[in-house]
Amino acid sequence: MSDSTEHAFPLVRHFRQILLWPLQVMHARVREPHISKYWELLDALGEQCPWREVADEFGDPEDFQERHYKEFVTFLPYVQRFLYGEGTGREGLSGYGKSPIRVYRRRDITRMRAILDEQSPPVVFEVAHVDLYFFYDIDIVVLAVEFHADDLPLPLAQEALFKLGRAYPAFWEANGQGGQCPRRVEWLAASGETLAVSDYENRRKYLNFVCQHRSPSVAAHWDYLLWPLALYHSDREGVVRYRQIEYHRMPLLAYLSFDDPQVLTRGDFARLALVTKPGPSDVLPYSEQELADFERQYCYDKFWNPADPALGSRYLCCGHAFVMVGKAGDRFFADAETGLLGQFRHQYFLVNLIAHFHKATLMLFSEWLVAAISQLDIRDVDSVKTFKREIRRIFETFLRFTHRYWFHEVSNQAQAKDLFRMLTGHLDTDRIYRDVSEAVKEMNQYLDSDGLRRQANTVVRLTVVTTFGMIGAITTGILGMNVFDEAGQPWWHRLLLFLSVFLPITVLVLYTIEKSKLLSDFLEAMSDERRGLRAKFGVLFKSRKPRGGTSSRP
Structure with missing residues (x-):
């Protein structure tokens, strides 16, 4: 892109983007049960793990700033307890205790260098945060990557929004590059060393992975970023496995400040709101019919009025993306502590999270x-x-x-x-x-x-067994009467007599249990006064033959 072409477009004085990538996590040993605290697996690695837990701002009151206070009071009490937990009071820990969220951050990555297409020069973005958000008792982790740059031509900013949050390519261009993906992305250390490079062009890798595992692979730089989390089907070692849940495009937040945001056209706003590829400002990215209700569906214009320069902040939202556009010279919009830039990075980030x-x-x-x-x-x-x-x-x-x-x-x-x-x-x-x-x-x-049905069947079986067990009870009761005086007989004679009663009764009980369903039907038939005696006893023999209408195929 030539200099003359760049100056033909509005400049984004400050561009900031936050990618959110929700993932399912599971124990590396698949047969292990679900666990509540996946972050403990990272802690167990010690110095080998590049992720470190982030302490919240609620430590030293001297370090607690007004920005932290404004962020806290934005939310309702039950959301505050979710995000921040509760402190200790006069009676010790209160109801909820600590927040169920744990945040881990890696600090070795300080910049991202991206070549978005063959015509664009490399763009170096400053990386503000690379965070992992864990949630107690839920097998979800959210990767949040925040980066920023200044003085980008609007088409280049649109290209960054459109391409940078791609987990893997959906197709490949004729030149072999990943479709709608950056040509190259590099994670850089503070020294300038390249830590990882994308591989969207490696078509065979993605094809082979899907063919073998029926699951998509991810680009090499994202795989590097998540370690010691490892892709579910990959051969890479990792203490936690992850797999994708949603679309391969990561949800995002974006902040763009302009010298005069009111020079942006309806086509520009539509491309920003819907995160489409760059195009002419005087042309809509989709048909007029499709975007007939664009302002009502995707724009929040409480602080936007083209006729009033004081109202120059516009919010755009399509679900997948949340975008803020405003004036760079307006302190209300651009201040990183008390302005909308600070709210974008904190309150609105948490709303989207x-x-x-x-x-x-x-x-x-x-x-x-x-x-x-x-x-x-x-x-x-x-x-x-x-x-x-x-x-x-x-x-x-x-x-x-x-x-x-x-x-x-x-x-x-x-x-x-x-x-x-x-x-x-x-x-x-x-x-x-x-x-x-x-x-x-x-x-x-x-x-x-199903439990009630099984209980009912058990009651039926017990009832049948009890009913037919009365025969054995009466039989053994007779032995305890004085009708037969066996007390003076030798012990072996009495044992033989006991076994002669015990064994048949045991067989009878087991047989009764086996045939309890049939015997239950027989008892029901015996209680039916409308049936004849022959019909009642015929119930005992109705299930002798296999039932028709069933298939014997395996």
């Missing part, structure tokens, strides 16, 4: 239910028992998720409240929650009804 965590967890529950059903074989007793245990575990975990993590509202502040509602509306999390909740409850009701 909660929403995407909700969706990823609900999709995980759906995956668990499908896996439990697919492995059920009702002819295999062990399979049935495993299915019951798994459904009970899912139901219990879902209850804990509902009461610990699920929120319809996160804030009473109008702006945060509206944007969370807009975000979850696009993600459709309320509908997904209802669907998953109904499915989990149906599974649990099935187990309850």
